[in-house]
Amino acid sequence: MKRLTDHVAVVTGAGSGIGKALALALAGQGVTVAAVGRRAAALEEVAALAAAAGGKGRAYAADLACEDEIRALVTMLHRDCERIDILVHNAAAMRMGRIADAPVEDLDLQYRTNVRAPYLLTQGLLPMLRQRRGQIVFMNSSAGLTAGAGVGPYAATKHALKALADSLREEVNRDGVRVVSVFPGRTATPLQEQVHAWERRPYRPERLLQAEDIAATVVNALCLPPTAEVTDIKIRSMTKPE
Ligand SMILES: NC(=O)c1ccc[n+]([C@@H]2O[C@H](COP(=O)([O-])OP(=O)(O)OC[C@H]3O[C@@H](n4cnc5c(N)ncnc54)[C@H](OP(=O)(O)O)[C@@H]3O)[C@@H](O)[C@H]2O)c1
Numbered sequence: 001m002k003r004l005t006d007h008v009a010v011v012t013g014a015g016s017g018i019g020k021a022l023a024l025a026l027a028g029q030g031v032t033v034a035a036v037g038r039r040a041a042a043l044e045e046v047a048a049l050a051a052a053a054g055g056k057g058r059a060y061a062a063d064l065a066c067e068d069e070i071r072a073l074v075t076m077l078h079r080d081c082e083r084i085d086i087l088v089h090n091a092a093a094m095r096m097g098r099i100a101d102a103p104v105e106d107l108d109l110q111y112r113t114n115v116r117a118p119y120l121l122t123q124g125l126l127p128m129l130r131q132r133r134g135q136i137v138f139m140n141s142s143a144g145l146t147a148g149a150g151v152g153p154y155a156a157t158k159h160a161l162k163a164l165a166d167s168l169r170e171e172v173n174r175d176g177v178r179v180v181s182v183f184p185g186r187t188a189t190p191l192q193e194q195v196h197a198w199e200r201r202p203y204r205p206e207r208l209l210q211a212e213d214i215a216a217t218v219v220n221a222l223c224l225p226p227t228a229e230v231t232d233i234k235i236r237s238m239t240k241p242e
Pocket of ligand 1: 017019037038040062065091092093094113142184185188
């Protein structure tokens with residue numbers, strides 16, 4: 001397996017949940033992680049943990065629902081990073097609600113965060129990723145493959161994200177850039193705790209997929225030699241609903 005030592009990774013939504021687990025797993029491989037999110041304190045904590053894990057961490061506070069902040073972030077990353085090898089689109093907004101009455105503003109927020117932000121960030125960083133024959137990870141969802149009741153707008157954005165990833169892969173593979181989509185089932189994170197509250201179900205994180213297991217799977221795919229490309233990862237909990 002190729003190790004990722006000295007690589008630089010940008011991870012969005014790195015302050016909690018799956019993004020945090022992935023940032024720390026990458027740091028454990030010697031990666032310098034640019035941790036992106038809105039909560040500066042959480043990102044600073046991840047940066048410190050990344051250093052303790054054997055890599056380096058830098059915090060970049062930005063609201064990815066805001067185009068001006070994405071453009072400022074891209075400028076800062078160009079300024080600060082000599083290279084970018086890995087881009088992880090992990091940040092997402094999720095609003096539960098039925099299409100009959102969920103506010104259209106919820107759809108707009110999820111579109112801006114889950115589709116428009118990865119689109120703009122990819123455009124801004126692609127020249128650097130091409131230079132490094134880099135890798136792009138799209139943290140999708142099982143809802144990006146199958147849409148159930150109560151998650152229509154969220155699932156629509158994740159279906160769109162799959163389309164972006166699939167098109168991008170066809171466009172950049174010839175430059176040596178790999179693109180992988182990850183489709184996790186329910187995972188024990190703050191976001192999933194909110195989903196359980198909305199569903200009025202008891203939250204039992206130990207029965208769910210663990211963020212660290214997703215992180216380990218993604219790092220494994222990223223470590224593959226350039227002769228192979230993992231395009232899609234479907235992963236779910238082994239514990240079945242009661
Ligand atoms: N948990 C699950 O069951 C599950 C299942 C399938 C897929 N996923 C996907 O996994 C990814 C990570 O979610 P998670 O479960 O780990 O939830 P989480 O802990 O709530 O993480 C979401 C992250 O996104 C960031 N974020 C949200 N809106 C943002 C914005 N406008 N600008 C910048 N950052 C923003 C948040 O950071 P700040 O609050 O600091 O901004 C947060 O760290 C998401 O793409 C989600 O769709 C989750």
